[in-house]
Amino acid sequence: MQEVSSPAFEIRPVGEHEHTALGDLTVDAYLRDGFLQGPDDPYAGFLRDVGSRARNTEVLVAVDGAQVLGGVALTPPGSPMSEIAGVGEAEIRSLAVAPAGRMRGVGTALAAACVERARAIGAERVVLCSRQDMKAAHRIYERLGFERAPRLDWRPLPDVLLWGYLLDLGPRGKPGPKI
Numbered sequence: 001m002q003e004v005s006s007p008a009f010e011i012r013p014v015g016e017h018e019h020t021a022l023g024d025l026t027v028d029a030y031l032r033d034g035f036l037q038g039p040d041d042p043y044a045g046f047l048r049d050v051g052s053r054a055r056n057t058e059v060l061v062a063v064d065g066a067q068v069l070g071g072v073a074l075t076p077p078g079s080p081m082s083e084i085a086g087v088g089e090a091e092i093r094s095l096a097v098a099p100a101g102r103m104r105g106v107g108t109a110l111a112a113a114c115v116e117r118a119r120a121i122g123a124e125r126v127v128l129c130s131r132q133d134m135k136a137a138h139r140i141y142e143r144l145g146f147e148r149a150p151r152l153d154w155r156p157l158p159d160v161l162l163w164g165y166l167l168d169l170g171p172r173g174k175p176g177p178k179i
Contacts, residue, residue, distance in 0.1 A: 008104055009069055011113045014054060014061040022061055022071040023048035029070075029096040035131055043156075047094060056081045057093065060113050062106045069101030072110040077123050084152050084164060085127050090118035092128040095137065108140050115144060119169055126169065127152060129162035141165050
């Protein structure tokens with residue numbers, strides 16, 4: 001993957017030496033924003049385990065020097081780590097940004113890098129799910145052209161509704177618009 005840089009940070013594949021920092025950052029972000037029931041929430045274990053995600057997905061990280069500002073996972077089409085992706089679809093998972101990366105475009109840059117990577121690997125669509133109260137994330141996805149896809153909505157727990165989003169990239173091999 002080609003690295004993406006801004007004047008303030010760089011987007012690139014996560015290094016093994018950054019797994020712990022990214023896992024801690026991801027759990028902290030979800031806790032701070034009220035998206036986990038506490039540090040022992042069962043989903044916190046998944047979020048913290050960057051090593052497993054990195055073996056089964058493409059994990060990207062935003063860094064400013066040695067400081068990890070955020071990260072995200074992209075599951076390629078057919079990945080067992082996908083939750084809602086169908087045939088020809090890549091899926092964005094576990095997007096998180098540290099306080100030091102907020103309001104700097106880190107979340108947008110991470111999501112855009114996933115879209116570009118999905119195009120590069122021949123995905124026809126990119127899908128994701130997001131809690132209905134993740135308003136900042138929704139704004140990012142909608143700016144990038146994602147549309148709500150209620151057919152992808154699902155409940156991992158009885159009291160948690162995840163909204164589906166979809167971005168159509170066009171037929172395989174045909175590049176879509178640049179983001």
